[in-house]
Amino acid sequence: MSEERQIQLEVLRYNPETDSQPRYQTYTVPCVNEWVVLDALNYVKENLDPTLSYRWSCHMAVCGSCGYMINGEPKLGCKAFIHEYGDHIRVEPLANFPIERDLVTVVEDFIAKLASVKPYLIPKEDKPISAGEFKQTPAELKKFKQYTLCINCMLCYAACPQYGLVPEFLGPAAISMAHRYNQDSRDGGRDQRQEVIATDEGVWECSFVGACSEVCPKHVDPAGALQQVKVASTIDWYKEHLMPWVKK
Amino acid sequence: MEIIKTDVAIVGAGGAGLRAAIALAEADPKLRIALISKVYPMRSHTCAAEGGAAGVIKSDDSLDLHFNDTVGGGDWLCDQNAVEYFINEAPKELMQLEHWGCPWSREPDGSVAVRPFGGMKIKRTWFAADKSGFHILHTLFQTSLKYPSIQRFDEYYAIDLLVDDGRCQGLTALEIRSGEIKQFQAKSVIIAAGGAGKMFPFTTNGAIKTGDGMALAYRAGVPLKDMEFVQYHPTGLPNNGILLTEGCRGEGGILVNKDGRRYLQDYGMGPETPVGQPVLKTMELGPRDRLSQSFWHEQRKGNTVSTPWGECVLLDMRHLGEKKINERLPLVRDLCVSYLNMDPVKEPIPIRPVVHYCMGGIHTDIKAATPVPGLFAAGECACVSINGANRLGSNSLTELLVFGRRAALSAIEHLQSGLSASNDPALSAQAKASEDRIRALFDQSAGTETVAGLRKEMMHTMEENAGIYRTGEELQRACEKIAELRGRYANLALTDKSKVFNTDLMQALELGSMLECAEAVAVGARDRKESRGAHQRLDFTARDDQNFLKHTLAYYHPKEPPRIEYLDVVITKSQPGVRDYSGAKK
Numbered sequence: 001m002s003e004e005r006q007i008q009l010e011v012l013r014y015n016p017e018t019d020s021q022p023r024y025q026t027y028t029v030p031c032v033n034e035w036v037v038l039d040a041l042n043y044v045k046e047n048l049d050p051t052l053s054y055r056w057s058c059h060m061a062v063c064g065s066c067g068y069m070i071n072g073e074p075k076l077g078c079k080a081f082i083h084e085y086g087d088h089i090r091v092e093p094l095a096n097f098p099i100e101r102d103l104v105t106v107v108e109d110f111i112a113k114l115a116s117v118k119p120y121l122i123p124k125e126d127k128p129i130s131a132g133e134f135k136q137t138p139a140e141l142k143k144f145k146q147y148t149l150c151i152n153c154m155l156c157y158a159a160c161p162q163y164g165l166v167p168e169f170l171g172p173a174a175i176s177m178a179h180r181y182n183q184d185s186r187d188g189g190r191d192q193r194q195e196v197i198a199t200d201e202g203v204w205e206c207s208f209v210g211a212c213s214e215v216c217p218k219h220v221d222p223a224g225a226l227q228q229v230k231v232a233s234t235i236d237w238y239k240e241h242l243m244p245w246v247k248k
Numbered sequence: 249m250e251i252i253k254t255d256v257a258i259v260g261a262g263g264a265g266l267r268a269a270i271a272l273a274e275a276d277p278k279l280r281i282a283l284i285s286k287v288y289p290m291r292s293h294t295c296a297a298e299g300g301a302a303g304v305i306k307s308d309d310s311l312d313l314h315f316n317d318t319v320g321g322g323d324w325l326c327d328q329n330a331v332e333y334f335i336n337e338a339p340k341e342l343m344q345l346e347h348w349g350c351p352w353s354r355e356p357d358g359s360v361a362v363r364p365f366g367g368m369k370i371k372r373t374w375f376a377a378d379k380s381g382f383h384i385l386h387t388l389f390q391t392s393l394k395y396p397s398i399q400r401f402d403e404y405y406a407i408d409l410l411v412d413d414g415r416c417q418g419l420t421a422l423e424i425r426s427g428e429i430k431q432f433q434a435k436s437v438i439i440a441a442g443g444a445g446k447m448f449p450f451t452t453n454g455a456i457k458t459g460d461g462m463a464l465a466y467r468a469g470v471p472l473k474d475m476e477f478v479q480y481h482p483t484g485l486p487n488n489g490i491l492l493t494e495g496c497r498g499e500g501g502i503l504v505n506k507d508g509r510r511y512l513q514d515y516g517m518g519p520e521t522p523v524g525q526p527v528l529k530t531m532e533l534g535p536r537d538r539l540s541q542s543f544w545h546e547q548r549k550g551n552t553v554s555t556p557w558g559e560c561v562l563l564d565m566r567h568l569g570e571k572k573i574n575e576r577l578p579l580v581r582d583l584c585v586s587y588l589n590m591d592p593v594k595e596p597i598p599i600r601p602v603v604h605y606c607m608g609g610i611h612t613d614i615k616a617a618t619p620v621p622g623l624f625a626a627g628e629c630a631c632v633s634i635n636g637a638n639r640l641g642s643n644s645l646t647e648l649l650v651f652g653r654r655a656a657l658s659a660i661e662h663l664q665s666g667l668s669a670s671n672d673p674a675l676s677a678q679a680k681a682s683e684d685r686i687r688a689l690f691d692q693s694a695g696t697e698t699v700a701g702l703r704k705e706m707m708h709t710m711e712e713n714a715g716i717y718r719t720g721e722e723l724q725r726a727c728e729k730i731a732e733l734r735g736r737y738a739n740l741a742l743t744d745k746s747k748v749f750n751t752d753l754m755q756a757l758e759l760g761s762m763l764e765c766a767e768a769v770a771v772g773a774r775d776r777k778e779s780r781g782a783h784q785r786l787d788f789t790a791r792d793d794q795n796f797l798k799h800t801l802a803y804y805h806p807k808e809p810p811r812i813e814y815l816d817v818v819i820t821k822s823q824p825g826v827r828d829y830s831g832a833k834k
Contacts, residue, residue: 017746034487034589046700050743050752055291057454060490060583062382063291079586100425101749111288111402119390121349133346135358141351148351148383152290177390184349 007031007082009040011052012092014099022099024090025049031082037089038066038077041103054103061217064151067094067158068103074158074215094158110154113170117178117196122189140185147180147225149218156212156222162205169205170197172212172222179225182232198233206230249679250430254282254399256659257419257434259406259461260441261285262292263381263645264627266388267341267652268438268659273395275660282432284401284421286456286754289389293442293454294648297381298493298579299365300373301645303338306362309370311335316822318643321367321535322607322636323781324797324824325474325817330614330632332820334643334650341649342374350387351376353576363576364498365642367535367829369528373642378493378579384645404430405754406460408682409437409468409623412674415667416468416623420682424754427747429686431679435667436622436659439465440652443606443628444765445478446758449707451603452484452491461629463761465610466768470618471801471813473631475608475765476773477782479639480716482539484602485588486557492580492599494641496592497532499576500524501565503539504596505551511561515542517829524567530831537638537782538829540601544716553598560598569593601716605644606765607635607782608772611801616655617662624658626651633799637781689756695741699755702740706733706759706766714770719786723774730767731809737763768802771809776800793824 009029014022027048029040038056045052056066059078066077069092071085082089097105127134156172157163163171178197182190197203206226213223256272258265261283269283285292304314314335319326346352346360353361353375365373376383392398404421407429411417418434441461445453466472482503483492497503502523505511510531513520517534521527532539543561546552552559565573565580570593573581577592584592609631616624616632627648634647713726737760744752778792779785797817802810 015746016748034587045751050699050755051746053744053749053751055287057287057291057456058293058296059454059488060296061586062295062379062579063293063454064295065287065291101746104749107288115393118393120394121347121391123347127347129340129343129347133343133352133360136354137358138354138356140358141354145351148386149379151295151382152288152386181349186349 004030004032006087007040008088009044010088010090011103013102015101033083035082036078037070037080037082037091040082040089041077041091053101062151064153067153067155068092069095069158074155076153076155076217079217094154096158096160096164097154107154109167110157110171110173113174114152114177117170117174118189118193119177119181121181121184121187122192123186124188134186136185144180144183147176147183147220150176150220151218153217155215155217159211159215161209161211162207166205168201170202172226175203175229176220176222176225179229194233194236197229198236203229203233249683250428251433252282252430253433254280255434255663256436256438257282257284257432258438258440259284259419259464260292260439260627260629261289261400262440262442262627263294263385263388263648264652265438265440266392267649268440268626268656269398270388270392270395271653271656272660273397275656277397279397281398282401282434283398284404284406284432286403286405286424286460288402289400290386291456292385293457294385295382296452296454296491297645298378298491299495299498300363300375300380300642301342301384302365302368302372302640302642303342303374303646304335304372305339305342305360306372309372313370314338314372317368318634318640319636319822320825320827321640322638323791323827324822325633325636325780325799327614327633327818328820328822329818331634333614334634334647337650338646341646341653345384345387345649348387348391350383353377363495364526364528364533365640366494366497366533366539367529367640371528373498375495378495378577381645405757406441406464407686409464410675410678411468411620412671412678413668415621417670417675420679422686424749427750429683431676433670433675435663436624438655438659439610439623439625439629440627440655441629444762445603445606447706447762447766447769448603448710450489450711452481452489453603458758458762459765460758460761461625462609463764465618465623465625466764466804468620468623469804470620470623471611471803472765472768473608473611473799473801474633474772475606475768475802476776476800477607477637478603478714478769479536479605479607479782480540480601481604482536482543482601483563483599485583486555486560486598486600488587489602490583490587491602491604492563492583492597493577496563496565496577496580497526499572500526500568501532501563503532504562504564505546506553507551511546511551512539512542515545519831521831527831530829534829535638536641540716541784543601555598558600560600562596563599564596565592566594566596605639607631607633607637607639615658616651617658622662624655626655637783689740689742689753690745692739692741695739697736697740699740699752699759702733702737703759706730706763710766710769714773717784717786718773720774720777723770726770727767727774727809730763730770734763734767764804768810771812772800772802775812797824
């Protein structure tokens with residue numbers, strides 16, 4: 001086990017019942033080097049200040065609860081290793097989301113956007129369960145597998161400059177999820193999803209900065225998905241307007 | 249207090265809760281469904297399940313084989329009528345998920361692939377790489393978005409059930425965002441709120457696994473069944489308890505001690521099988537209870553490897569090669585590299601057994617119904633019981649689906665059964681009492697106990713006295729200590745007095761749930777004077793079918809330890825026999 005060292009953990013605090021604006025509070029935390037920032041927050045909660053509020057659960061980067069800004073970057077608290085930082089670490093709630101309290105943000109906007117893209121299989125053909133599975137080869141699975149890995153942690157929204165400027169923007173994770181189903185060989189719902197994502201607030205709002213893919217802890221590459229959606233939507237447009245005799 | 253009227257209220261939005269919600273919405277679009285969870289659905293701990301879900305699909309398999317593996321794996325404590333229902337429904341449910349888009353791993357011909365798992369005689373575990381639970385949860389959550397009748401109450405913490413006229417008619421829940429308590433008035437209530445692994449300090453379970461659903465039913469008079477059976481998963485990362493799936497061994501990983509010996513052969517699971525060619529139901533593919541117990545013996549013999557995080561054995565996967573590890577076990581590799589700074593492609597990984605799953609839970613029958621009319625339960629919080637004394641890996645994900653749906657169907661039968669009108673003033677009075685109980689927590693300014701302090705003592709007590717091997721003396725100590733902690737809990741002081749997102753209050757309530765569950769574990773274990781499955785007594789080393797082929801039922805008492813009763817196990821076709829995991833004899 002690595003030796004202990006002390007860090008200064010500077011945490012944004014905000015309690016809507018007592019604070020008119022957010023403030024910072026610094027805790028001295030004795031850390032083991034293999035700890036993650038979430039361990040340091042848990043140390044504070046257990047030993048120094050039970051009033052600190054934040055979300056977390058799995059501690060293995062799969063539940064997506066513990067996204068925070070750590071030294072200004074969107075990170076999962078359970079995958080931000082103390083040894084990668086100096087002795088002063090600043091933790092703030094995810095950028096671009098309203099603060100509920102301390103590190104807890106209001107996430108309804110993201111949830112609504114995710115739901116709006118119809119992120120479920122709209123089967124090409126109806127088939128009873130008794131008829132068995134829809135065949136899907138490993139190669140067909142590979143076409144969309146990467147986009148299924150999104151844990152809805154919202155780091156990409158915190159990193160996206162466009163979402164910060166234009167709150168109506170559907171954003172990286174929601175569009176990637178639409179793309180995931182569009183690419184699934186079992187699915188026939190692309191036209192329905194295009195109505196939502198091939199709009200001004202949809203994919204065309206993206207300015208392709210690529211920050212979403214850089215911060216994604218699961219390497220989903222939402223920026224890549226958005227570019228593919230843009231290309232496909234452009235082809236749709238040409239087909240519709242210049243070659244109306246060709247079916248999409 | 250705001251009253252929210254609904255037909256069916258579901259507590260918990262993980263695999264079982266979501267499956268129930270979808271089944272309700274599909275059965276009747278006019279049903280009002282309230283899906284209540286203390287976290288957003290995709291945060292539920294179903295997401296952490298890795299290996300896969302069992303269901304008979306391949307031509308070399310049969311329902312009988314799945315039945316035998318499950319009942320024998322459970323050391324004959326399973327109710328066999330429940331197991332029969334379960335294995336029959338399992339393939340349909342897994343196929344249903346396929347039709348909903350679950351990205352199951354595939355064979356080259358496009359059919360669903362299956363992998364070997366511990367204690368299973370035939371390969372029958374459907375998997376989505378090593379993120380099976382994650383994909384099941386997200387597939388269900390995303391599918392649930394299709395149904396407008398599923399009204400979600402995300403980040404609501406269930407406080408108390410409302411039971412009047414002999415039936416469950418709703419619950420109170422705390423809206424975490426506002427700190428307000430709401431009354432849900434429902435004709436049927438389904439609890440699907442997960443396990444209680446956080447009673448122990450070293451566990452694969454996430455922070456949210458605090459037994460709230462179990463305690464909710466328990467306090468309302470429903471017995472907790474077989475709580476003494478707590479499963480240790482044999483392969484957890486030693487520094488933080490992160491799970492490395494049984495799929496590691498299913499794919500061919502081996503377990504060795506400090507001398508490089510595959511020690512499982514010394515505990516009735518030999519002879520040794522060729523490295524990289526796993527043989528079903530023997531050696532590394534033995535059941536979890538046996539593997540975890542073998543570790544304990546190796547540690548006693550001094551055969552384990554000392555690490556900064558305690559004694560370990562080694563999980564060696566190097567012979568699988570980088571390609572297979574990346575394809576079949578990508579999460580495992582990522583977890584080892586990230587959290588232990590060790591690469592399974594290049595080096596053996598130190599592991600040790602870790603608390604993983606509660607076989608016990610809310611007493612239900614095979615229709616997922618509790619003894620209280622109108623109250624149903626499914627998933628880890630429930631005990632049907634298909635898992636008996638030791639759950640087989642990959643049965644729990646399937647259980648969420650099969651009994652999640654079953655609970656929904658039973659909930660519909662109940663609300664169509666000609667219920668009399670509710671006595672609204674009586675329900676409101678109960679809701680008010682529930683609110684007063686929470687308010688009182690805020691007023692105990694003279695309290696001297698802290699959440700963190702009591703929780704630490706509880707965890708320590710459970711680890712020291714109710715672990716892989718137990719004795720009557722230690723369990724008695726655990727009973728006394730947990731009873732003491734329950735008493736001291738009444739003297740708890742909250743530091744945080746605010747309403748909005750008060751996690752100090754949440755943790756206090758969760759601690760209360762865990763203490764109640766922990767006492768049922770300790771008392772049930774002390775009184776079960778035999779060794780069976782995951783419950784191993786050093787002072788009663790043999791299985792005792794004469795006296796204990798029975799389920800333990802623990803009944804809640806507000807101040808005293810639970811009253812214990814016993815219920816016969818349902819045997820339909822498999823008489824208790826010897827659990828044989830020695831491949832050589834076949």
